[in-house]
Amino acid sequence: MSRIHRYDGAEVVVEFDLARCIHTGDCSRDLPEVFNTKRSGRWVQPDGAPAAQIAHVCADCPTGALRCIDKASGQAMDSPPKYNTIQIIADGPLYVHAKMRVNGKPEPGYRAAFCRCGTSRLMPYCDNSHRECNFRDDGKVTVPLPSPAGSQGPLSINATPGGPLMIEGPFTLLDAAGQVVCESSKAALCRCAASKMKPYCDGSHTAIGFNQSQDINGTKQA
Numbered sequence: 459m460s461r462i463h464r465y466d467g468a469e470v471v472v473e474f475d476l477a478r479c480i481h482t483g484d485c486s487r488d489l490p491e492v493f494n495t496k497r498s499g500r501w502v503q504p505d506g507a508p509a510a511q512i513a514h515v516c517a518d519c520p521t522g523a524l525r526c527i528d529k530a531s532g533q534a535m536d537s538p539p540k541y542n543t544i545q546i547i548a549d550g551p552l553y554v555h556a557k558m559r560v561n562g563k564p565e566p567g568y569r570a571a572f573c574r575c576g577t578s579r580l581m582p583y584c585d586n587s588h589r590e591c592n593f594r595d596d597g598k599v600t601v602p603l604p605s606p607a608g609s610q611g612p613l614s615i616n617a618t619p620g621g622p623l624m625i626e627g628p629f630t631l632l633d634a635a636g637q638v639v640c641e642s643s644k645a646a647l648c649r650c651a652a653s654k655m656k657p658y659c660d661g662s663h664t665a666i667g668f669n670q671s672q673d674i675n676g677t678k679q680a
Contacts, residue, residue, distance in 0.1 A: 467504025548597035551584035582617035597634025604640035622659035
């Protein structure tokens with residue numbers, strides 16, 4: 459379940475979704491004047507830097523845990539990427555940067571992290587459980603599976619009950635080093651951790667009895 463915290467400043471509001479945060483530390487490294495987890499009191503100080511800088515750091519949050527809202531207009535200060543990307547993170551999740559719908563619902567921002575270890579309590583999103591279960595995968599792709607990417611458009615991402623993450627729509631797949639692997643418009647990506655063809659699904663979820671069929675609110679599906 460999302461836990462949204464709001465931090466009001468003179469020009470912007472920073473929204474922080476605690477459930478989505480996996481503590482990458484990007485925000486505190488890039489703009490410690492605003493984001494400082496060691497600060498007593500509010501760890502986010504929206505008046506600590508120009509609004510444009512804050513918006514940039516929030517838009518770069520790889521999990522979508524941070525959003526910057528312009529107080530005057532009430533609109534989010536981010537924009538969709540020119541090209542959709544899915545990046546494999548070594549020993550971690552999939553980072554998606556795209557306009558997307560997840561399990562049929564519009565994603566509020568343009569970034570999200572999706573579980574690959576099979577143990578997240580926030581399925582299909584990552585909640586850092588890969589660290590608890592000692593998930594290991596180097597984020598390299600030995601057998602790319604490209605398909606015609608077509609024109610640019612939004613992604614449809616659906617977690618099949620007990621099965622893979624189904625992707626439809628044009629995207630570029632990046633490995634853990636940020637190198638382009640291939641371009642595709644459809645893929646089934648492993649979220650049970652057992653595939654021998656990571657990041658792709660190879661049907662191993664059936665063999666291991668994978669049952670993490672949860673919706674975007676972290677509740678069990680029928």
